[in-house]
Amino acid sequence: MTTPTDVLTPDGSDGKAAAADADGLAIRTLSPTIVYSALDTSPRGLTTAAADARLRQFGSNELPRAAHPAMWRQLAAQFTDLFAVVLLIASAITFLAYALQEPRDVGTLQLAVAILGVVALNASIGFAQEYSAERTAESLQAMVPHTCRVLRDAVLRELPARELVHGDVVLLEAGDAVSADCRLVEAHDITVNNAAITGESDAVGRSHEPERQGPVLEARNCVFMGTDVVAGTAKAVVFATGRSTEFGRIFQLTAAAPRQKTPLQHQVASMARRVAGTALAVGALLFAVRLPAGQGLVSAFVFALGVMVALVPEGLPATLSVSLAIGVRRMARRHALVKQLLAVEALGSTTVVCTDKTGTLTQAEMTVVQVWVGGVMHAVSGVGYEPAGEVADPEPVRAVLRTAALCSNARLVPPSEGGRWHVLGDTTEGALLVAAAKAGLDGVAEEGAAPRVGEHPFDSVRKLMSTVHSGADGYHACVKGAPQELLERCTAIDRQSEVIALTDALRAEVMDVNDELAKQGLRVLAAARRELSGPHPDRECVESGLTFLGLVGMLDPPRPEVREAVTACHRAGIRVVMVTGDHPLTAEAVARRVGIVQRADPTVMTGARLNELDDDALDELLAGQGELLLCRVSPEHKMRVVTAFQRRHEVVAVTGDGANDAPALKHADIGVAMGASGTDVAREAAVMVLLDDSFASIATAVRLGRSVYQNIRKFLVYLFSHNIGELVPILAATFAGFPLVPISAVQILAIDLGSDVLPALALGAEPPEDDVMDHPPRSRDERLFSPAVMGRILFLGGIQAAGVCAVFFWHINASGIPYADFTEDSVAYREAITLVQAGIVVSQFFNALAVRTERESVFRAGLLSNLWLLAAGFFGIGLMAAISYLPPLQEVFNTAPLTVTDWAVLGGLGVVLLAAEEARKAWLRHRAARDNGGER
Known part of the structure; x- marks a missing residue:
């Protein structure tokens, strides 16, 4: 809270003289006359010269723009993600392998460039999603009104809000937005909506009277930047501008708050570290093993490269990004816009x-829901400010609603094109106008029949508002306000169209009804009326001897x-x-x-x-x-x-x-x-x-977010299980003394980037399972690679590895050629490594079908229920066939044509994998049934 000692004068002094006059008290504790001197101004406002000097010295009344890194820095940051670094290293190693090869293979160069393309794609997706996520300061600035009415040189002027300075005298009225933090020096029944600052839905009254010190937002003689004047008029002196305002304090809190990393971000980073460390360690170990065995330096290095590439899932970042993007699109169709991809999973x-x-x-729209008249409660249907709905048995309630509507200053505004009904003025009065319309009253006609000739505005002391109207039968007063205060001023009650004396028993009945409505969370207003002898009686006359008409209960209705x-x-x-x-x-x-x-x-x-x-x-x-x-x-x-x-x-x-x-x-x-x-x-x-x-969209988003996580685990099992199928044959060849690799780095990259990405994406598009919202959320500490996931990876990967090792060594041994005589140009070797690559691709097709469900049989889920997955799998097999049969690709991958028998054997290996996984799921279902409610 700004104190007089915080206020600087145009000449650069610290205002200590003013502070002495104010006895060192805060602005809120001063009387209106002292406020002017404490802020070095006057009721006539600042002079233009003084205002210009303060503007030059202290700056404009606006919030500083958020410091954003340059676009190139934001884009460059996308390449510092650990998985991006791993891919860049893999690309660099591939370039190095190309440089060390003799003769050089242009296919290796092409695949090195392809890896860079994957990194660039990942970076582009991340940059596009996050580019506009950090513009909070500009949005805060947009909320500040652009102009305000200010006294300068004793003349009322309309000035840009950014030109306001300490000591400016501003005038406020209903409908205005407050441009700076101000101390009221005159207040005429002013109420302010502070929802943007405090979150409080009801408009609150304001006064110019001094107050004791306390929390600044509770100061009833202050108004704050970013809030709106609902009713009344006021004159105020600016005591804080720009970042010094309460709005500015919120800006600084927002700017200082760090973005929290999602659980998936932490887990992916951890996974990338482990994968990278494992790949480098295993590659270095095998390089150290093969080099002393007499293998050439380049040959041993290329061998180690194959191991490292086998362990790095090059397609994972792209698969992860696009799968999350699928979740983003699904949420957008359900009215939830996600600005950061990883937020999908975090939900x-x-x-x-x-x-x-x-x-x-x-709905942030006050709505009348109950009207009590003559001992009977009348329900009111419809919500919001649209006058659509009805009052149960409206005839008895028209008198109370007519009185309440006449005693209101709000205006109901019809919707513009594509808009909604809204209220200009106090929302409570707007709700009364809507209820009157629902009861069949024409507001314009009622005002024409009983024009207002006098008004006593609401204030927080008497908690009443009254208006005087003329009509065909003379003058009458309409009064509305807090039930207890109004009831004390009533001497009669309208009881079923008959005016009778207001006895103690009837007063108790009214208060019992009021208490019951209040317990339901309703805001309750009472309405009363009296006949007058003339147009200008004093307030005490207007607000005494009243006839009580009824109670109105309203609320801000839940969605x-x-x-x-x-x-x-x-x-x-x-x-x-x-x-x-x-x-x-x-x-x-x-x-x-x-x-x-x-x-x-x-x-x-x-x-x-x-x-x-x-x-x-x-x-x-x-x-x-x-x-x-x-x-x-x-x-x-x-x-x-x-x-x-x-x-x-x-x-x-x-x-x-x-x-x-x-x-x-x-x-x-x-x-x-x-x-x-x-x-x-x-x-x-x-x-x-x-x-x-709609809050309901949150539950939908959580459901989709959970399914995204499930799908991520599915394609992780899919991607990492074949890494085992790639690595184990290389290790087996090493320990068996075979001099060449069973699958080359170029072939591994072809599998990772050519055959695996599309099926993984199709797995990422699997719809949510029916029971996804029937389980508690997973722990923040739960790892993507949980024991169950790792067990499944090892199970499926082990079957693949056993199959491809079997076909490789079967073909090598069937050739009758000694291991030492094999070269990269040997036909039997080219056929064997083609079998290994095709074996992994075919088994991955069956693996994709297997991992679609965790325990349910894939046949029960339906083999045709994910046509994209089938199409992606057939594409991968077709690509493998092209690599096997097309001469240009044979040169790139060093492959050879496969026979029909070869394909039949490989298909059989895939069937074995699917059958083994179906048997595992059946055993899990049997165990769950046996345990009667065990793990599901």
Whole structure:
């Protein structure tokens, strides 16, 4: 909070004289007259010269642009990912092998270039997805209004908001956006919507009276940049601009919050390190083994190269990126826009959703749902500001709704092309206008029949508003306000169209109804009326001797689809915690309506109580699995809660729509912003934007995210199992004393980049399994290469390796040529290595079918249910046939034509693999059935 000692004068002094006059108290504690002197200004405003001097000295009223790295740096960063580095090393080794070969093989050069192409493709995808993800500062700037009305040289001027300086005197009225942090010096029934800063949905009243020190956002005599004036007028003095404002503080929190790496990012990085280390270690070991055995240096190096290439899944980065992109497209079709590919998978591992209330769970549109008149409750249908719906038995309620509508200053605005109905002014009054329309009242006609001739605006002391109207029968007053305060001013009650005396028993009945509506989380207003003798009676006359008409209950209605989405999250083991700036009672009522709270005793924690907890106490609070509501919280509180959950190894998704949500959105594992009603800063800080603002899209996104993870594991099993089929024959040849490699580095690259990528992509496009949301989220610490995954890789890879080793050594030994006499040009050797390459390609076709399911038989899932997979598999086999039969490719890969018998043998090996995997799945199903509910 800025104090007088923080305020600098145009001549560069520190304002200490002004501070002395103000006894060193903060701006909020000063009387309006002293505020002017403390900020070195006057009721006439600054002079143009003084304002220009302050603008030059302290800068414009705008937030600094975020510092973004140059485009070339962002693109270059894509090549520093460890898997990209591994691929670059593989490419460099391939180039080196080409340089060392004698004679040189142009095919090796072509494949080295192809690896670089894969790296470039991965980098392009990542760059395109993330290029626009860090523009928070520009979005914050866009939220600041462009012009404001300022007194300069005692003349009211409209100036660009960026030219505001400390000490400027601004005028505010309903509909204005606040351009800087200001201290009110005059206030006429002004209310402000602070939702963008505090998250509180209801407009709050403001006053120019001095206050004691306390949290700055609770200062009722201050208004803040980025908020909106709902009703009333005011004069205010600017005391903070740009980054010094509360809005600027949120900007700095957002800019400072680091992007959190997703679990998949950590696991892929770990996997890349292990794969790279293993490849280099095994290659170096075999190079050291073969060199002393008399093999030439280049020959031994090329052999080691083959081992290293066999262990590096060159197609994995492209497969991973494109598979995640498939998930992105699926989510986009369901109104969830994901800006970072890896966020798709992170959604599937979400364990906690911290959700905002206003605009996320609710529609951010106050709606009348109940009207109580004459002892009878009348339900009102329809939600939002569109006057579509009806009032049950509308005739008895028209009097109360007519009175409430006449006693309102809001205006209902029809939708423009493609837009929605909205309210200009107080949202509560807008809800009353909509309810009156639903009861069959024509607002324009009613105003014409009873034109307003006087008004006593609402204030927070008496909690009432009254208007005076003329009509055919004379003058009358319309009054609305808080039920208890209005009831005290009533002497009669309209009871079923009969005005009778308001007895104590009837007063108690009204308050009982009021309490019941309040327990339902409704905001309750009362309406009353009285006849007047003239057009200009004083306020006490207007607001006394009233006839009580009835009660109106309204709420910000939950989105209809939210309850089902919350239920789905709970079923999936995801904890849903409401984190809002709203009042605890309002928050709990909404939480019960949407199913977040179902027990009688949820834990309700306010921001003030959070301040009293140290980190250990907060961790203990969050460790409990009970229902939790966090209310009246600030952006710092939200970030602290997210950090505390992350300390517990939770994967945290945070939803929100306001600027106050932006720091937590950015700091979370998954930031989810509202696309239609959300602010620009929230959308930019988040990694996922719900285009339809529906919380239900989160549950859908989690389901798709979980299926993405399942599919990633499927194609990891698919890709890594054939690495074993490539590596084992090389090791077997080494220990058997065979001088040449059973499969060359060029052939391995052809398999990895030519035959494996498309089937892996098809596996990545598998639809979600039916029970994907019936299991708890996986642990953040769960590894991609879990024991089950590794066991399956070894099982399938071992079968492939045994098959290709068998056909290789069978063909070599059948030739009758001694091992030492084999050369790369030997026909039998070329046929043998062609059998090995084709054996791996054919067995991978059957392997792709096998890994589609973990326990269910692939025949039950349907062999034809993924036609893309079949097409990709046949493409790989066709490519292998081309490598075997086309002379140009034979020269590149050193292959030879295969016979029909060869293909039949290789097909038999594939059938054996599929049959073995089906037998393993059958055994797992049998064990699960035997254990009666064991692992599924």
